[in-house]
Amino acid sequence: MTNLRQFSAVFIASFKYCWRNPVAVAVLTAFPILIIFVLGNALSSYMSPDYDFEPIPVAVAVAEESGLQIFLQNEEVLKFLDLTFTDAKTALELLENDDVTIIIEEGEDGKLIVTRPRTAGMNAQIATSVADSYMQTSKAMEYAIINSSDFHEITELMQILNADISVTETPLGKRVPSAIDYYAVTMLVMILLYTGMNGIELFNKSMFSETGERMLTAPVSKPVLISGLLSATTLTSYLQGLITFLFSYFVYGVYWGERIPLVLLTLFGVTLFSQAVCIFLLLLIKNHNAAMGAAQGIFWTSTFVAGGYVKIDFGAVQQVFDYSPNSLAHTVIFGAIFGGNESKMTFDLCLLFAYTAVMFVITFLLGKRRLA
Amino acid sequence: MLLEMNDTVKRYRALTALDHLSLRIQPGETLGLLGPNGAGKTTAIRILTGLTKADAGELRLFGKNVGNKGGGAFPASVKRRIGLVPQDLALYETLSARENLEYFGKLYGIYGAELKKRVDETLEVLGLSDVGKKVPKKFSGGMKRRLNIGCAIIHKPELLILDEPTVGIDPQSRNHILDFVDEINRQGTTVLYTSHYMEEVERLCSRVCIMDAGRVIADGTVGQIAKSTIFEEMITLKIKEPSPSLTESIKKVQGVINCTLEGKKFTITSAVGSGNLPRILEVATPYTILGVSAQSATLEDVFLALTGKRLRDGMDGGEAS
Ligand SMILES: Nc1ncnc2c1ncn2[C@@H]1O[C@H](COP(=O)(O)OP(=O)(O)OP(=O)(O)O)[C@@H](O)[C@H]1O
Ligand SMILES: [Mg+2]
Numbered sequence: 001m002t003n004l005r006q007f008s009a010v011f012i013a014s015f016k017y018c019w020r021n022p023v024a025v026a027v028l029t030a031f032p033i034l035i036i037f038v039l040g041n042a043l044s045s046y047m048s049p050d051y052d053f054e055p056i057p058v059a060v061a062v063a064e065e066s067g068l069q070i071f072l073q074n075e076e077v078l079k080f081l082d083l084t085f086t087d088a089k090t091a092l093e094l095l096e097n098d099d100v101t102i103i104i105e106e107g108e109d110g111k112l113i114v115t116r117p118r119t120a121g122m123n124a125q126i127a128t129s130v131a132d133s134y135m136q137t138s139k140a141m142e143y144a145i146i147n148s149s150d151f152h153e154i155t156e157l158m159q160i161l162n163a164d165i166s167v168t169e170t171p172l173g174k175r176v177p178s179a180i181d182y183y184a185v186t187m188l189v190m191i192l193l194y195t196g197m198n199g200i201e202l203f204n205k206s207m208f209s210e211t212g213e214r215m216l217t218a219p220v221s222k223p224v225l226i227s228g229l230l231s232a233t234t235l236t237s238y239l240q241g242l243i244t245f246l247f248s249y250f251v252y253g254v255y256w257g258e259r260i261p262l263v264l265l266t267l268f269g270v271t272l273f274s275q276a277v278c279i280f281l282l283l284l285i286k287n288h289n290a291a292m293g294a295a296q297g298i299f300w301t302s303t304f305v306a307g308g309y310v311k312i313d314f315g316a317v318q319q320v321f322d323y324s325p326n327s328l329a330h331t332v333i334f335g336a337i338f339g340g341n342e343s344k345m346t347f348d349l350c351l352l353f354a355y356t357a358v359m360f361v362i363t364f365l366l367g368k369r370r371l372a
Numbered sequence: 373m374l375l376e377m378n379d380t381v382k383r384y385r386a387l388t389a390l391d392h393l394s395l396r397i398q399p400g401e402t403l404g405l406l407g408p409n410g411a412g413k414t415t416a417i418r419i420l421t422g423l424t425k426a427d428a429g430e431l432r433l434f435g436k437n438v439g440n441k442g443g444g445a446f447p448a449s450v451k452r453r454i455g456l457v458p459q460d461l462a463l464y465e466t467l468s469a470r471e472n473l474e475y476f477g478k479l480y481g482i483y484g485a486e487l488k489k490r491v492d493e494t495l496e497v498l499g500l501s502d503v504g505k506k507v508p509k510k511f512s513g514g515m516k517r518r519l520n521i522g523c524a525i526i527h528k529p530e531l532l533i534l535d536e537p538t539v540g541i542d543p544q545s546r547n548h549i550l551d552f553v554d555e556i557n558r559q560g561t562t563v564l565y566t567s568h569y570m571e572e573v574e575r576l577c578s579r580v581c582i583m584d585a586g587r588v589i590a591d592g593t594v595g596q597i598a599k600s601t602i603f604e605e606m607i608t609l610k611i612k613e614p615s616p617s618l619t620e621s622i623k624k625v626q627g628v629i630n631c632t633l634e635g636k637k638f639t640i641t642s643a644v645g646s647g648n649l650p651r652i653l654e655v656a657t658p659y660t661i662l663g664v665s666a667q668s669a670t671l672e673d674v675f676l677a678l679t680g681k682r683l684r685d686g687m688d689g690g691e692a693s
Contacts, residue, residue: 006481009478010479013474013475016471017466017467020466020467021466205464210460210462211462211464213462214476214524216443217421217422217423217451217456218451218476219448219449219451219452219479219480220448371444
């Protein structure tokens, strides 16, 4: 009884505290909504035709008549990119002379290779995003196609994709995935990873700062304190993701498929995983700001790698990335939306939760040492 | 004995923060723990509230051996009887003053109508009733400090530990806090008060421990400590028409060590605590006394005499906020 009352006291106060942190709320809720909108719609016809935009010079070294080339010559893309089709060698010269901002190439396995200077500016970012959106769309397509047995359906989808990438209904009543559909998933997984920062903030405040001294000298048991804090930060984080989810669903019309509970469960797994990693980092680094920085670095890199457009030859390591929590979440969510291999999805989802459990156990053991 | 800390040692690598420190507090006492920066006051407090594990030593609280664990591992029954005001502000800045107090009240098992009553009372005694709904972010330094104390007394602890509660605040808030501590002690709360402002400790505390480099270098009432370390007190007496014979009479008063006359001013040195001022005045009654001043030894003098250092180096030496 006492425990339950104390738990709810910790939970309620912490929950309020998390939501009243204006920076966290802005960064983790408003920002992703904006990003999904901007990136997801960059290639759709929402842009007004008279939008004053100087196309960004880009070198393209791809085989003629490849899917990528057809895509890039799309009217919408040409609004943004000023393309120079050439071979790989010339492309590199152009880049070195600053005549183009990035080079887009097609790897053997159909993946994109984007080359850009280390000090890439804003234009290179935008150009990369455009190229990326092709990858995102074709990835989403892949999921749709793998599960489709009807060849006719596939070709039709392909044609529509190449002709116009804005939202369209196919004659079969199936929705054609567009860039925003993929972005919404990537973004949502990414921000849910980032929401672990709520955990760093709250746990640091309530256990390791002066306020922490106050909590630790209060007659509240550690399991009650920790579970209260964890529930508050996890719920806050999940709700932040949910707001973005609902926004993407109702306002941007992102297609989330018919198995929404499974999508939401996966997102919850990501949320929990991120809390575990972040609290672990806080315990390990023992410094609030440094832990924040480390978490940002890790999540940013994992999103970047899981995004797929950077083909880095990791060899066997690439396999590891395929089993990164970020990739697992993508597999399950795309599987849920466009249909996927059920047993692989189950396996991946279980693996995601298993990672989380392991992370919590390690964090718990480290925490015991740290507080001794 | 309400608190008994024996022979406690705490080391941080090569640094010995506490060097066989022993502290004792009787119920109802206000013990002042006085010492310069780095003396080990906060370290001592962290150990006796169970936040830090000592390397050696014994700790008894409320007559019970509480062991040596750290990380906040005291039994709940002991924790409930202690209130800690940490040296730095320990508040949730985005929760209102009231919400902060309610939160800590609940953690100590106070709920419902009783909680509301205590929150109201606490806001009242700390002069924060008007700003109960505001968040501490918008408070002045002094208001934050007062709320910081409020969060530690909401559960009416038997032992209240305050670690430099008046650092960096305005005189008004400071007086408020000192009056408050005085009052709560009168109502029966035992107080451990650390500071490096000797005026505060002189005003509040029935007993003082002076710490330096992790050790207690003096222990007792302000008077006792002064007596044992400073042997002379100075009295100056101004007389309208002085005569050398008066010098001789004064010298004969018990406790007087020396007396010199310079113009109209007698400078008398006297043994500490001899209480001979009335007797000296009596001797001087036949003359017209223009003025008297007695300068008793302050803790500052004591500290200087004991360590050759000043209590506070230069400025206030506190935080700015
Ligand atoms: N966690 C720690 N790690 C290493 N050294 C520490 C730690 N905590 C305290 N010290 C050192 O122990 C000594 C005593 O510090 P403490 O904070 O107890 O002093 P203090 O009397 O409270 O000083 P102040 O008046 O500045 O608050 C200092 O030299 C300090 O640097
Ligand atoms: Mg201190």
